[in-house]
Amino acid sequence: MNFNRNEFVTALALALDFLEASLRKNITNHNKRVALIAIGLGEQVGLPQEELFDLYAYSMLHDNGISHLVYSKMASGQLTNMETSQIHCLQGEANMKPFPFLRPRTGIIQYHHENYDGSGYFGLQGGDIPLLSQIIHVADRVEILYSTGQDRFDVARQVADWKGTWFSPELYEVFAELSAPMSFWLSLDNLFIETELSHRMPMYAMDLTLQELLPIAGIISKIIDEKSPFTGMHSQGIAEKSNIMADFYQFDEDRKIKLVLAAHLHDVGKLVIPNAILDKPGRLTPAEFEVIKTHAFYTRQILKRITGLEDVAEWASNHHEKLDGTGYPYGVSKNRLSFESQLMACIDIYQALTEERPYHAPLDRGTVTKIMFEMADNNSINRDIVADILETQR
Numbered sequence: 108m109n110f111n112r113n114e115f116v117t118a119l120a121l122a123l124d125f126l127e128a129s130l131r132k133n134i135t136n137h138n139k140r141v142a143l144i145a146i147g148l149g150e151q152v153g154l155p156q157e158e159l160f161d162l163y164a165y166s167m168l169h170d171n172g173i174s175h176l177v178y179s180k181m182a183s184g185q186l187t188n189m190e191t192s193q194i195h196c197l198q199g200e201a202n203m204k205p206f207p208f209l210r211p212r213t214g215i216i217q218y219h220h221e222n223y224d225g226s227g228y229f230g231l232q233g234g235d236i237p238l239l240s241q242i243i244h245v246a247d248r249v250e251i252l253y254s255t256g257q258d259r260f261d262v263a264r265q266v267a268d269w270k271g272t273w274f275s276p277e278l279y280e281v282f283a284e285l286s287a288p289m290s291f292w293l294s295l296d297n298l299f300i301e302t303e304l305s306h307r308m309p310m311y312a313m314d315l316t317l318q319e320l321l322p323i324a325g326i327i328s329k330i331i332d333e334k335s336p337f338t339g340m341h342s343q344g345i346a347e348k349s350n351i352m353a354d355f356y357q358f359d360e361d362r363k364i365k366l367v368l369a370a371h372l373h374d375v376g377k378l379v380i381p382n383a384i385l386d387k388p389g390r391l392t393p394a395e396f397e398v399i400k401t402h403a404f405y406t407r408q409i410l411k412r413i414t415g416l417e418d419v420a421e422w423a424s425n426h427h428e429k430l431d432g433t434g435y436p437y438g439v440s441k442n443r444l445s446f447e448s449q450l451m452a453c454i455d456i457y458q459a460l461t462e463e464r465p466y467h468a469p470l471d472r473g474t475v476t477k478i479m480f481e482m483a484d485n486n487s488i489n490r491d492i493v494a495d496i497l498e499t500q501r
Contacts, residue, residue, distance in 0.1 A: 244273070
């Protein structure tokens, strides 16, 4: 079975939009708007379909390095400067190396904040800045101005002030022509952005196999884990243990890859959870725990957009469900939980208990064994799976 690359891109961009919305209040659909504007600019300058196809992915994922900064910036109260940080450019570029672009290019993400006059972070100037980076830079600045609520005339005047400094005169003129009709601005509205983007996506297609999805899932896993210093290897650890357990249970290759994909992606919904809650050293309040419990729902909302990964979406989003129906966010019980969902829940608990968290140090094997078998005795998790995990982790 093959999967559409752009569906995966769109799902990841939704996750990044959740992240940005939690950091910059009242900001929604940032990545989608940047992509829509960038595609328009790319079409205006005559980019071929193949290049537009990659521009779509670069635009949707241009801020993928932001999560690397969350905990350090939050600690220093600098969240407002996060988006314009040199570090997120470098981290974003590094994250995207395994991504299946049609033609590998270097520096597109790294240089997406470079200014035409050389005043950017890395000092590139004029034509030394990759054209795709220049296009994303224009689209990004326009979207940020738009999201502040300024009318289209004020945005256009501000962009005009950057002609020849931030943006090349030629690319500014392309933007001026593209944005002249009222319809350009109306298409950016939250009510229409999804439909407009789906209609403007480059028609060039790239299908990926399950195996080829794994590196992309690894990118997402890395972004998730870097959001908090206490989850630095959580998703990666669950993916490794899922791989071991799939071999233990003799899953066929497709079933095994889907389980590992679910492991990489199970916490993607945590991108919307504030770090003040994720990193809290003490016990969460009931209200804070209610917020935490939403992340598995967000995981399903993100993953269900990818045709063909319905099993992955189910297994990933059910990792906090319990056999007795007391889990979250759906409260389903054993008869509605697949074996893979039950396995994912047990692996997640084992991983969480054996790694450092703000509220506990890594627990020793004896304590982990006691806790997990007590949970099994209380009909929360599958006792046989618990025994198998403990057997493989000796």
